Amino acid sequence: MSRSENYFLPDFSHIYLESAAKEYEFTNLCLDRFSNSKVVEIPDYKSVFNRPGQDFQTQKRSMKLILAVKKPPFIYKGSNMLQDGGFRNFYYNTPILNCLYNCDYCFLQGMYPSANIVVFVNQDDMEKAVESEIKIRPYLDEPLMLSISYNTDLLAFENILPMTRLWIEYSKTQPDLNLEIRSKSTMFDSISDIESTDQVLLAWTLSPEKVVNKNELDTPPLIKRLKAVQKAIKKGWRVRLCFDPILLYSDWEKDYLDLLNQIKSEISFNEIFDITVGVFRMGQDYFNRIRKTKPESKLYYQKYINDAGVITVSQSDREAVEVFVRENLSGFIPEDRIHFWD
Amino acid sequence: MHFLILTALKAEALPIIEVFGLRKDSKTHLYQNNNISLLITGxxxxxxxxxxxxxxxxxxxxxxxxxxxxxxxxxxxHQTKIGELYRVNVIFDEENKQCFIPDILCRHPLTELSLTTVAKSVNKDRDCFTGLVDMEGSVIFREMSRYVPLHRLVFLKLVSDHMDIDDWRRIIDVTGLIAKQIDLIKSILVSLDHHVLTNNVILSDKVFDMIQRGASQLSLTETQTHQLMEWTENYIKLTENDLERLAPYFIKKPNSKKERNHIFESIRELFST
Structure with a gap:
């Protein structure tokens, strides 16, 4: 049964509005955008988002919007699950919790008890926290790299709230700030009028069409993501390509080779800033939490190793992926611009 | 799907009992018929x-x-009409100030309102209460959310008064009020009846029983039983084969822990191949 079938209410049929979030600009924008939604006022966003007894995958069929005011911390140091791409002052923040997409391998379904989307409307507080952190970053001769799309796909949300636009514009006022905006969306058009800046790295996750169809529910097809990449490059943006995760199944090499060949034929690797590569990995707590819900995806029933609390594929499989990527990108992009998760 | 209908009063239950042809089980005090059960909570x-x-x-x-x-x-x-049926989208507990929110994921035809659960009937300061007021909602939410996920908790409230009666027992025709909306209540239940709302299950009851009996026969530890369940789930999800090959391992009762562990390892090997 597809999510859009008539049985379920449309996404954002309900907006849960934290009392403290009233009167913020983002709140008004959302309420205007979804003027037919039922608005339910709540004392605290956690009274909806953190309720016990929620079913993440069933909620995905009718996601609700929660508007809330974020309390500190507003910025976090990057975890070992994230790829820093060579940036030593690597941080992330969470303007939005959860994602419009529903990828099988996504850690969010284990991280959060709810599939509902939380938008934190107090952008100013997040910006101030970034400014404070810039001043005390460990490597003062390097910029602070902030991933703003870590617990969501921020660009996919752009036609609902222009948050990506605001962050990009904000970065231009902070010379020591770089942004990584990772996405699978094709919403580049909604920010294409902004003058490009080297402070912002637009990163697209690319997967073979078979993986997109099977494991990346509700995401745009590969061909449309490639078009968005092409447009971004043409407009002068720094673009990162992410093959992360590369999923291992029988004949994965063939599908990923086809993917790389398709990219080679449509995009000049000289114009790519860098590439990040990773395999399926997830903190064991998240993995076990997802596994308990008996998910449909076969990903959660395969053999993995537990590497210091991280559920992932074997070392030999990781090496096979690295060899595969290096061999097939050799001559197209310098090796030091390919970053592997390990 | 199965439906467990909870009413506070017998007078509320009567039209439901009639429309679904429910019969009381004298042992359980549940009224039942096919996939519908009803409990009167008081x-x-x-x-x-x-x-x-x-x-x-x-x-x-x-x-x-x-x-x-x-x-x-x-x-x-100002918000409700007497005799009208409403769907509850948030419950406030007046006593402990907690807030409970059922997940409304499926389409329905009702107007949604908040519900406040109070300890005593409200007949003054009625404007302090928005939406609806009852005396059980928050307790039902708290108790039943231990058993079912929040999208399978549905609160349907029929307005009997505008908080202008000092004792709920003076509400004259409760049965008549519910009876007038029984077709709507029935249609809502029918519309919710969809397998997509059930819990995900990988092991059928038959396989689950086989594993439990096998684990008992082999005197497996709790951890081993859990692992065996997990391997079985992996095997079913990845191969979609049946588990006939597993049955022979459960025939003989081991004489020692060593023998038990040996059989357990053989099962592990079976699943890895």
Missing amino acids: VGRDKTKERLQNLHQVYSNFDQTIVVNVGIAGGNP
Whole structure:
């Protein structure tokens, strides 16, 4: 049964509005955008988002919007699950919790008890926290790299709230700030009028069409993501390509080779800033939490190793992926611009 | 799906009992017919809590159950009409100030309102209460959310008064009020009846029983039993084969822990191949 079938209410049929979030600009924008939604006022966003007894995958069929005011911390140091791409002052923040997409391998379904989307409307507080952190970053001769799309796909949300636009514009006022905006969306058009800046790295996750169809529910097809990449490059943006995760199944090499060949034929690797590569990995707590819900995806029933609390594929499989990527990108992009998760 | 309908009063239950042809089970006190069960909880927090805390002794099919609370409620005079049926989207507990939110994921035809659960009937300061007021909602939510996920908790409230009666017992025709909306209540239940709302299950009851009996025969530890369940799930998800090959391992009772562990390792090997 597809999510859009008539049985379920449309996404954002309900907006849960934290009392403290009233009167913020983002709140008004959302309420205007979804003027037919039922608005339910709540004392605290956690009274909806953190309720016990929620079913993440069933909620995905009718996601609700929660508007809330974020309390500190507003910025976090990057975890070992994230790829820093060579940036030593690597941080992330969470303007939005959860994602419009529903990828099988996504850690969010284990991280959060709810599939509902939380938008934190107090952008100013997040910006101030970034400014404070810039001043005390460990490597003062390097910029602070902030991933703003870590617990969501921020660009996919752009036609609902222009948050990506605001962050990009904000970065231009902070010379020591770089942004990584990772996405699978094709919403580049909604920010294409902004003058490009080297402070912002637009990163697209690319997967073979078979993986997109099977494991990346509700995401745009590969061909449309490639078009968005092409447009971004043409407009002068720094673009990162992410093959992360590369999923291992029988004949994965063939599908990923086809993917790389398709990219080679449509995009000049000289114009790519860098590439990040990773395999399926997830903190064991998240993995076990997802596994308990008996998910449909076969990903959660395969053999993995537990590497210091991280559920992932074997070392030999990781090496096979690295060899595969290096061999097939050799001559197209310098090796030091390919970053592997390990 | 199965439906477990909860009402506070027998007068509320009567039209439901009639329309679904429910019969009372004298042992369990549940009214039942096919996939519908009904329990009368009694009025107020304490009675409701007590009945629901003992419910697991007489009802167990929660994996496939939608819990529906049907009952009368006081309504804010500016927001509600007497005799109208409403769907509750948030419950405030007046006593402990907690807030409970059922997940409304499926389409329905009703106007949604908030519900405040109070300890005593409200007949003054009625404008302080928006939406609806009852005496059981928050307790039902708290007790039943232990058994079913939040999208399978449904609160349907019919406005019997505008909080202008000092004692709920003076509400004259509760049965008549519910009876007038029984077709709507029935149509809502029918519309919710969809397998997509059930819990995900990988092991059928038959396979689950086989593993349990096997684990008992082999005297497996709790951890080993858990691992065996997990391997079986992996095997079924990845191969979609049946488990005939597993049965021979459960025939012989091991004479020692060493032998048990040996058999357990053989099962592990079977699943890895």
